[in-house]
Amino acid sequence: MASGRRAWAAVAVVCAALFLLGLDFTVLNVAIPGLRADLGPTLAETQWIVDGYALALGGCVLAAGALGDRYGRRRAFLAGLALCGLASVAGATGHGAAQLVAARCGMGLGAALFMPATLSTVVHVLPEPAARRRAIGIWAAVAGVGAVFGPVAGGLLVQRYGWQAAFWLNVPVIAVIGATALAVLPESRAPEARPLDRPGALLSCAGLLALVWGVIEAPGRGWTSAGVLTAFAVAVLLIAAFVRRQLRCAEAMVPVRLLRGGPVWPATLSLALMSFAMFGAMFLLTLHLQQVRGLSAWQAGVRMVPLSLGLATGALLGPVLARRSGARVPCAGGLALIAAGFVQLGGLTVGSGDAPVLLFEGLAGVGAGLLAPVATELVMSAVPEGAAGVGSALNDATRQVGSTLGVAVLGSVLATALERARPADPAAFALAFTDGLGAAAVVGGAVALLAAVLAWRRLPGLDRPAVRDLDSSTTMS
Template sequence: MTGQGVAAPTRRWAATFVVCSGIFLLGMDFTVLNVAVPDLQRDLRPSMAQVQWIVDGYALVLGGMVLATGAITDHIGRRRSFVAGLAVCGATAAWGALAHQPWQLIAARGGMGAGAALLMPATLSIVTTLFPEPALRRRAIALWTATAGVGGMTGPVIGGWLVERFSWQAGFWITVPLAVVGIVAALLVVPESRAPRGHRVDVLGVVLSALGLLALVWAIIESPVRGWTSAEVLTAYATAAVLLTAFAVWQSRGRHPMLPLPLLRRPRVGVSALALALMSFGLYGALFLITLHLQGVLGYSPWQAGLRTFPMAVALAVGAGAALPLLARHGEKVPMVAGLGLVTAAFMVLAGVETGSGYPHVLLFQLVAGFGAGMVAAAGTDTVMGAVPPDRTALGSSINDATRQVGATLGVAVQGSILTAVSTARLHELPELAGQPAGHTVLDALSLTARLPDTVRDHYQDIAREAFIDGMTTAAITAAAVTLAAAVLVAVRLPSAAAKPSYTRSSGRCG
């Protein structure tokens, strides 16, 4: 398929399952190594800065390149981009599994991020092209949304199981056979599609957007480590601002812009993309915090903690499906506002956690937040993809992907910084152990105080747990304010279902 005609129903759904397997792999790779850090440190002895980049290198390259690769994907072909992305992910994952030096792991993770950036826009673009019918497209996008969320949130579960039974290398090796199977299946059942032959690649736009987003994502990731006002971070933010401003100017003046700016000014695109970013800010920041809470405060192993984050993935998948009847009956605004309201309420539940609350409190948060986020993701993604011309579906996908990726990265950085700032203020009450300040971080404090004599250990561990809870609940209140603002924005600015524009498949013009 090259943009004309529609494949048989069986083949269309088979192709959808294949591309959804790719987005599952992408999400899994994003988080699968989070629980492998202790094993990595024992084996390769990386510095703390190197550990950070082993984990974050994937997010940096993916977030920085995904907008540019969306434009390239429309030109070279969506199946070709999907297959190339899987090949790059598999090859660099194998290199990572064989690594003997920390720098090799960092490079491998960056390479996997580059493969993911090729793959990610292609997946949603293929799904949208396969289903021009609105009702079927919504079902396919709901499936895509659920699979993407489940992949990211099951990464710690899969990673914990692999690390406990094999080694950290297994977190890389698991990608290789999945990538090979995905490539073969794509070549067999996924039809090719691309933009019309006259479409040109905006080379300067690709370069400016990639460099600008790389600088922005780097600054977001490094801000909690180097300080939000450090010279390096401020320089990176300034560089990102200059490059992205130059990108915007070029897009407004170029003859063949990579990102038509009037498209972003459409509320159905701009408002929906921003809502998705703010939802991701809350959800992925919270996933980071509750994973630490489950291990540091509640005492679960990495595998046990990963398993206990799985209910959020299930709830997200259920929420994506629940959005379908609301989309059909009321349009996008109702499920998006309702979903953001549920996420906000869930954060208020998390803000009420105390040291004695236990897992049920965290479980309730996951179920409510996951269900609401699934509704928002399905409705918001359908809104963005339904508003872009049919010959630029990969561009629409990359807008959706880039905003969510930046939002998720910013959520982890900001909520992690709030946790550190608030909790550290209380840790001065702890003693020094083995010549190290016990209050360096909450988790360090809990580990170090475990070595104290029984007579004082419980008291000091209570202080550390309370410090963590104070930081986590403050971060939850901040996230609740962000998602509430997103709900208000959607309620006020997103047009009603009756007012939404649509593109005709024959002309690609707004009607």
């Protein structure tokens, strides 16, 4: 493990990679009009150019975390960066939809390799609990900030250099991160080189891919369409087979028994539901700013920046509250703030200005920031040293599936309202949109509120000493 300045330099490097990952989630959205005008992909092809990244990342991250534990997390980090960079070049030089879809999937697969290594590296280089908490707070804030800045950076670059800039952006950044990582990032892996659970890895990949595919396709095909229902059924069967194998296999990839008791399962579920609410809300809010208020992608992106400030503020306060009151206060309180933010989001009208938008961003941003580092620390402190990469990947996978599901579900609620209204003129469209936004906000707020109740009942407070708190020593190193 590293120490002192080298340890914090390693934290800075992995957080920079995490920021880039978040950026790649949203940066391409502002490039779609130019891309379609230039290459002429169909609507379905355009959707998969955007969503291929999420599909590969969400489907492969759990198996990638296990590979990092066995073969080296630094090695996985560098390999993921290299793959992401090469795929970005392929996307920037693409001449057809198939090449761009493949490029985005390659970028997602690269992100799946390096994303688990970011958090497991933080845990490895900072074994002291207080320093680790601070670093995880930074990690949690950066995880959301990159996605917020995607439309801002993308809007500026695409406007000047064309849609290819959304891909070229990655190349110099990855080169700098990779060169720095070679100098400061220490290698870490499981202390015992156990055999890789290949059937488990295949089951997890196939099950998560089926789940994410179904979630992505549901808004367009319909949630009850044969293809989507089949995908969900396959996902349930494969994930159930994966869990059964993990419970019976001597070389289990994931310590599933940790999910049976203690704070791990409510912490991971809280993270997933937080991601559901926040990414769904960001999607709705971006559409409102552009389609109802008529702002450009860059103008809408700038108005999302205060959300990142809220995330950073909450991430600093969350561990402090956890030390004083236990995990349930920042986690349940953060989710309650997100629910309160949805009340503001649901109240937006055609004539609403910036004030309610900023109030939503303040409430929801601080709320997500309070929850994320505390829940993440609960998960990582319960995972044994040899499974740090898998523990990180479990955290990443639940958040990824939650965010994808949030965009799909809340987007479908909005789309259903618009379809029923079938507005014939722009003014009627704006009214129908705000009605649909209100309905989607009710769903998102209800999810956040239910998650708050779950967190309050299941996560540890200072009055529950049977559950190890955040100040306790851990088995990680």
